[in-house]
Amino acid sequence: MVHKISGALTLGAALMLSASAFAQDKRVVTWNADYDPIPLAAAEALIADFEAANPDIDIQMTNFDHEAYKNAIRNFLTANPPDLANWYAANRMRPFVEAGLFADISDVWAENGLTEALASSVPSSTIDGKQYAIPYTYYQWGIYYNRDAYKAAGVEPPGPEGVSWEQFLANCEAFKAAGIDCLTTSSLEQWPVAGIFDYLSLRTNGYQFHSDLAAGKISWTSPEVRAVFDEFAKLQPFVSAGHAAIKWQDAAALLVQGKAANFVMGNFAVGVFKEGGMTNDNLGFMVFPEITPGIPRAEEAPTDTIHLTSGAKNPEDAKKFLAFMASAEAQSKWNAAVGQLPTNKNATVDPADPFLSAGFAALSTATGGIAQFWDRDADAEYAKAGMEGFQQFLVQPDQLEAILERLEQTRLRLYPQ
Amino acid sequence: MAQASHTATIRRTGGRLSQRKIAPWLFLAPGLFMFTVYVLWPIVESVTLSFYDWNGLYNADGAFTGRFVGMGNYAELMRDPAFETSLWNNLKWLVLYMLALPIGLMIAIFLNQSVRGIRLYKSLFFFPFVISQVVVGLMFAWFYAPNFGLFFLLTEWITGKGTAILADPDLVTYGIIAAGLWPQIAYVMILYLTGLNNVAPDQIEAARLDGAKGWRMLWYVVLPQLRPATFIAVIVTVIGALRSFDLVSIMTKGGPFGESRVLSYYMFEMALGEYGFRMGYGAAIAVVLFLIMMVFISGFIWKMWRDETER
Numbered sequence: 247m248v249h250k251i252s253g254a255l256t257l258g259a260a261l262m263l264s265a266s267a268f269a270q271d272k273r274v275v276t277w278n279a280d281y282d283p284i285p286l287a288a289a290e291a292l293i294a295d296f297e298a299a300n301p302d303i304d305i306q307m308t309n310f311d312h313e314a315y316k317n318a319i320r321n322f323l324t325a326n327p328p329d330l331a332n333w334y335a336a337n338r339m340r341p342f343v344e345a346g347l348f349a350d351i352s353d354v355w356a357e358n359g360l361t362e363a364l365a366s367s368v369p370s371s372t373i374d375g376k377q378y379a380i381p382y383t384y385y386q387w388g389i390y391y392n393r394d395a396y397k398a399a400g401v402e403p404p405g406p407e408g409v410s411w412e413q414f415l416a417n418c419e420a421f422k423a424a425g426i427d428c429l430t431t432s433s434l435e436q437w438p439v440a441g442i443f444d445y446l447s448l449r450t451n452g453y454q455f456h457s458d459l460a461a462g463k464i465s466w467t468s469p470e471v472r473a474v475f476d477e478f479a480k481l482q483p484f485v486s487a488g489h490a491a492i493k494w495q496d497a498a499a500l501l502v503q504g505k506a507a508n509f510v511m512g513n514f515a516v517g518v519f520k521e522g523g524m525t526n527d528n529l530g531f532m533v534f535p536e537i538t539p540g541i542p543r544a545e546e547a548p549t550d551t552i553h554l555t556s557g558a559k560n561p562e563d564a565k566k567f568l569a570f571m572a573s574a575e576a577q578s579k580w581n582a583a584v585g586q587l588p589t590n591k592n593a594t595v596d597p598a599d600p601f602l603s604a605g606f607a608a609l610s611t612a613t614g615g616i617a618q619f620w621d622r623d624a625d626a627e628y629a630k631a632g633m634e635g636f637q638q639f640l641v642q643p644d645q646l647e648a649i650l651e652r653l654e655q656t657r658l659r660l661y662p663q
Numbered sequence: 664m665a666q667a668s669h670t671a672t673i674r675r676t677g678g679r680l681s682q683r684k685i686a687p688w689l690f691l692a693p694g695l696f697m698f699t700v701y702v703l704w705p706i707v708e709s710v711t712l713s714f715y716d717w718n719g720l721y722n723a724d725g726a727f728t729g730r731f732v733g734m735g736n737y738a739e740l741m742r743d744p745a746f747e748t749s750l751w752n753n754l755k756w757l758v759l760y761m762l763a764l765p766i767g768l769m770i771a772i773f774l775n776q777s778v779r780g781i782r783l784y785k786s787l788f789f790f791p792f793v794i795s796q797v798v799v800g801l802m803f804a805w806f807y808a809p810n811f812g813l814f815f816l817l818t819e820w821i822t823g824k825g826t827a828i829l830a831d832p833d834l835v836t837y838g839i840i841a842a843g844l845w846p847q848i849a850y851v852m853i854l855y856l857t858g859l860n861n862v863a864p865d866q867i868e869a870a871r872l873d874g875a876k877g878w879r880m881l882w883y884v885v886l887p888q889l890r891p892a893t894f895i896a897v898i899v900t901v902i903g904a905l906r907s908f909d910l911v912s913i914m915t916k917g918g919p920f921g922e923s924r925v926l927s928y929y930m931f932e933m934a935l936g937e938y939g940f941r942m943g944y945g946a947a948i949a950v951v952l953f954l955i956m957m958v959f960i961s962g963f964i965w966k967m968w969r970d971e972t973e974r
Contacts, residue, residue: 316937324721341940345720345728434918488809490830490919500810556723621938630938638920641832652744659739 272304275563276328277552279307280315288583295579296570303563323347327557329564335370335379335549336618337625342553343373349554349561350376351568358569366609367589370549370618379551380568381589383581385513386605387441387546387619393528395507399424406604408532411449411477418484421507428484430506432494433640436633439489440620442481442510443636444546447474449537453544453615460623462661466653475639475646477537482643490641498522510534512548513586516601531604544614548622549589631656706953713737713946719934729943736947745921746948749929752836753905753955756925759840760847760904764896767851768889772881774852775859785856792849800913803842804829807914829915832922839910839923847903851896858892859885894966901959905952926952 281289286309293305308328310318319331323342333339333348342348355361355377361368367381389408396403401420409417418428433439447456451470458464464471486497486506498515500506502522509515519529533545552571558564570576577588582596587606595606609616621629635649713736717729740746774785791799807814809827819825828838862885870884886893908927911917917924917932924932926948932938934945 317935320719320940324723324725341718341720345718346723347720434916436918488815488825488827488830491804491807491809491827491915496808505810626938627941634920637918638832641830641919 272302273560273563274304274306275330275560275567277305277307277330277567278310278315278319278322278328279332280310280312281332282312285580285584288580291583292571292576292580295576296567299570300563300566303566305567323555323557327555329555329558329560330567331553331555333379333551333553334618334622335367335381335551336622338622339379339551339553340373340625343378347556348378349556349558350378351380351554351565352377354380354554354565354568354572358572360572363574363590363592364572365591366616367549370616370622371551379553380572381549381551382571382577383584383586384547384549384589384609384616385586386609387445387510387512387548388531388533388605388608389508390501390511390515390519391508391530391532392501392504392506392524393530395421395426395501395504398504399426399507401507403530404532406532409535411535411537414535415480415484417507418481422484426504427486427500427506429481429508429510430486430497430500431489431510431640432492432497433490433637434493436630436637437619437621438494438497438511439636439640440629440633441512441546443474443478443632444617444620445510445534446477446481446537447471448544448546448614448617449534449541450474450477451538452541453617456544456617457615457623460620460628462625462628462657466650466657471650475650478636478639479643479646482640485640490637512546513601513605517585526600529601531601533608542614543612544617545609545612546617546619547587547609548619625660628656628660709946709949709953712943713950715943715946717942719940719942732943736944739944740947740951745924745929746926748921749924749926749948752923752925753907755836756840756843756904756907757901759837760844760900761897763844763847763851763900764893766844767848767896768855770848770852771855771859772885775856789849789853791846792853794846796846796909797913799842799846800910803838803845803910804914807838829923830919832919835915835919835923839907839914842914843903843907843910847900850899850903854892854896854899855889858889862888898959898963902956905956905959926955 279286279289289307293307296305297303315332319333319342322328323331324347327347331348333342339348355364355371360377360380364371364381367384368377371377371379371381391404393403396417399417399421401417421428429442431438431442444456447459450473451459455464455470459471486492486500489497494511494515495518497506497509498511498518499522501509502519502524516529533543536543552568554561554564554568572590574588574590574592574594577590578593578595581588581593585599585602587595587602587609591610595602597603617623620632623629624632631653635653638645638649712729714731714733715729716732716735717727720728722728770788774781774788806812807828809815809825809830812827815825815827826834828834866884866888867880870880875884906927907925908931911923911925911928912931915923917928930945930948930952933941933948939945
């Protein structure tokens, strides 16, 4: 059962929900979600499966507009908490956990052997040793490239193993000579630039260092961070000019049109590339090249999660549904419909989708670790300051000293030593 | 007998007096109630909130989770380079927005003639004010857009290298102000057009007989009669400049790296933006913005009060 409403109507719809619940004998579990049409249909299919297996439980989902949800959740968690709510892993859920609004569901993890099945997502679901989230999907980041652009510039397209960093930069020279942007991005929304920085940092200093940097434990003026910006500086001349004024969809258009060759992006962008006319023949994917040799490869894979709220009226049945969402069957089905990767290692991935298969392979062999993405690993305010710094560096690389100095001051203010 | 009727009169006057005292308050009551609930109370709330560090969440029991920090938010504002940028940008907005007055006046005078179809031309000039600021922002964002924007292609054609205004930290604020001026000029124009309707034709005729024309006619005869229109135009322009939020939000989201932020947008970013939810800090910015507006508002109120008492 699904209600589609906008944020302003929440209260009225919630009242209607409780009224309709009254009329039924079934035990009701309420779930607030923020799905776009395709994930919504997939979630409805899962609800139907769950209700067929548990005829005495009725899952009532209230679906919000994706952007409105980010504000709505702050109100409904205190004013009118549902049993279940969608959100994101790692630091993004921390404010709600610290305010006591998300409930501890370590028992669901323990009873269903999830630490084993969801092994790669344990760190991002855990705060202070307790689990607060059920991760049910993630997607890989990496470099998406246009084979036609490679051909036009006379550059050998990367093989399945990707290319070396030196080769990548050499290719960039060739693209520049051919009048093609080697790397496109958007910094109007600042997060795409954070993806580039994350990879440079992960490849230069490894997962643990990057994770400490995001947690405010590392000085921005340290030689290791400077090394990251040294690599960034090599890339900077090849990034599309005007990135600060375009949306990521506009940058995607540059890639589709062959005006740009590479794009560091998440797998959700494949849909946009294909809508623009690209096919599996000319759209390619490779993992970000190795920079410091020998560092275990870490990848970015932001995870979406479901949480039990502290104000849940029916926590028992809600936990049953959470266990269902963690299962391999449910995750295989939902992720196949949406085109993302299941977090359950026993789940299956459609082998006919080259990007999902490549992503699954890249993530399951990422021995370095799985990062959540800059704005989920770092605290919100710190993340924002960082992204502004990355953006400024792309526009004004000569301002590096001022940028690092400012970031360091922000760090010392937010994380007093 | 006479005595009795006398006391009755007094009693009646007393009743009328208190009626006279109560009646205005009764009539004012609905307005005062609204004003208190929707204006005064939020102001007090914002000022109070600005002394707290709060992420906007109540805990599961519904208790406020904020922490009192005294003047901490204001002390941080003083050291915050982003706040300084926003303040300077607000000043640029205030100064450059005033261009709407002379340009609006010029267009109004130009359109203040009777030729065939003048109503159509007037409404075409007024058009930018009718469309939403969001649409204005989108149109100008496309106009400036790198690679396909008309302005970008134009600069590319002239200088050989395209200028992406919204990606240039030095030009971005001017680019947004130009977009904001477009509807603001139309607004000022309409104010002056109605003002021009009320200019006394006999004075114009008298001035013409005395040999006044051109600039002197405008400066000494027309403009003094347009003073009420100018006053309103200044007010709406100042307010428009200070609340310049929508265009910044639509065109650049304050970027690149915060160079086009204004106070109202910075307040939104800090209090309600995706990476914000620092309610106290946002409230502190709101208080500063409120104080700046108060300077202008008090000025306007003082002038209006003076005009009323002089009459």
